[in-house]
Amino acid sequence: MRHVDVLIIGGGPAGISAAIWCKRLGIDCLLLEEQSQLGGQLFNIFNEIIDYPGMRTKNGIEMQREMVKHFVEMDCLYEVNTKVLFIDERSKTVKVKKQAKEQEICYTYLILATGSSQRKLGVPGEQQMIDRGEVYSASADGERLKGKTVAIIGGGDRAFEGAHLLSSKAREVYLIHRSTRFKAREQYVERIISNPCIKVMTDTEVTAIHGDRHVTSIDLESKNKEYKNKEYKNLLVDAVLIRLGVAPNVDLIKGKVATAQNGLIVTDDVHQSSNPFIYAIGDSCTTPLFSSISSSAGQGAIVAKQLSSMLNI
């Protein structure tokens, strides 16, 4: 059976950084990525990246290219199109599948860099909108959304933050939330509710997104009597920002390491999980509030340095 000292699951910025650092420190390391390309959530960044010190890129793909180039130049070992099916933490083995072929890999230390996924509405028209690239950042796309009618879907901090940022730019902002209770911080909610430029629609669900070349309208279904009338069954909007939050990708490890109520893997300051041979970095263990490419890169460095000392290299 193949053995590696450090096995990294996930090829986003955190995993890439950990692999580069392992290579730098002389650690025998292999990175596994389920998709056909490394980069993880970088593929979902459509606006300019201005916050990774020293390197501005026009979008996530450009950042992906630079990171992968670096990774490949350093001769880091990796496998793409390789799905981890099962982690057996007792025998310290993972079962993986690559093009219908299964194999087992044995590790001394495992790094989970599985990231997180944006929660989706799961309604008709949503995936088409995303595939067309109609994915906006409230902070970076203010100018693009100037004078437009924008619907923000969600009830957490990011939905409210987005509504606040766009209220001074867009012509109209709707904040649509399926419940009457918000997860967002109170001060955020107060600020939005008192803002006359933002219409907050509670108890209301989006059931479809329409538009061929770009979003033109959304269908709504409301339990709120204020919005039950026909006027709101179909709402004309120019853009939809889905802000339902993210969920850490932790299915593989459920029950094997401790997770917090929000689903994040619990780690200590060197990113060790409750299992001493399993570490976690990036969005699988970092709250969205503190997640960034910079912090993922930093965590990759720390975990590799820690493992280098554990492995006595």
Add this chain to the structure above:
Amino acid sequence: MRHVDVLIIGGGPAGISAAIWCKRLGIDCLLLEEQSQLGGQLFNIFNEIIDYPGMRTKNGIEMQREMVKHFVEMDCLYEVNTKVLFIDERSKTVKVKKQAKEQEICYTYLILATGSSQRKLGVPGEQQMIDRGEVYSASADGERLKGKTVAIIGGGDRAFEGAHLLSSKAREVYLIHRSTRFKAREQYVERIISNPCIKVMTDTEVTAIHGDRHVTSIDLESKNKEYKNKEYKNLLVDAVLIRLGVAPNVDLIKGKVATAQNGLIVTDDVHQSSNPFIYAIGDSCTTPLFSSISSSAGQGAIVAKQLSSMLNI
């Protein structure tokens, strides 16, 4: 009196990252740097930087250039040649001096990004050696030091790590330490002491470094009777690696926030110090074992995100 929401002291990678992130998040922020240029310890990196994901540079100055370019393009506010003389944490004011002119700046939150300094021997010839650029990395300069006689000065992890890394490359490695007790981890010490290619000289001090265009020899003074004889008064070497460790730059804040025994500022996971209005990032609060450009950049992101939410932006 000038007031800023966030005042950053120190313009190394941690401070630069925090300022970029503050700008990105719309925080009113000012960075102060004592030297004439931003970059901090980047100026002390003479070998290739291969571990900052996405960006390889041939040395620290090249990295400095890219980071400062980014910083300036983002229009971050800063002052160079500006020394902080005093922090009054009660009135939340700092007194600064720029070209003989003193002024006071009032802050809502203060970020200490003052970094750390390499401890020096303080002997004749040392500064000249550094100024000539004879500063080596044991991990990156193995090829450059191949077949050479190398003296490593120090008794901590980094000294032992360096000796280990170079023992397979250099012709001879001397590890010279002024005491008989080592700070390095036991497993490091054992590995080195049992290595026949490394000569460990304890109770021995370096009193001078000789060489005009490059290091040619060092003077030693030993209490160890084994090395008291004339043969060791002057030792022919081709390179000297000073590994006396680093000390965090915390003089400004001594007694105002809690520090650990190793001198580092104690912070929580969002980098808040024991004073709720003072945060610390980078090498002033990070053990050298986990310090890196990547982790400094990550810490800058986290602290800015935290302050953005504290400032209710």
